[in-house]
Amino acid sequence: MAIHEHESPLAGKTVKLVDGREYRVEDWADRVIGGQSWAKMHGHPACIQYAARAGMSGPLCNDEVLYGKIGCYGELIHMTEIAGNEDGHTDN
Numbered sequence: 001m002a003i004h005e006h007e008s009p010l011a012g013k014t015v016k017l018v019d020g021r022e023y024r025v026e027d028w029a030d031r032v033i034g035g036q037s038w039a040k041m042h043g044h045p046a047c048i049q050y051a052a053r054a055g056m057s058g059p060l061c062n063d064e065v066l067y068g069k070i071g072c073y074g075e076l077i078h079m080t081e082i083a084g085n086e087d088g089h090t091d092n
Helices: 045-054
Strands: 014-016 022-028 065-070 072-080
Touching: 014 045
Parallel strands: none
Antiparallel strands: 014 022, 022 065, 065 072
16 A cells, blocks of 8 residues: 555646756655655665655655656655755655
8 A cells, every 4th residue: 555545636737856956756755666765775876866865864764755757767856856846745
């Protein structure tokens, strides 16, 4: 069972990240990559990349993580990495 019961309100939308890149949101990471936390998806390339970027502590290590694409590459993005959403608030 996925951590997030409902689809992200950003699913299907393109958002701007705080670094200026555009990111096409598919849905919450747990709903896209097997129904579990990104931290438990050992071997998944997007999860490995995210873990390296997030470190193993701090605000990026919870499950408020989206799966989407920058160009043709799948990436995980924490809600606080979206421009205008640095507080990480979500209604879902």
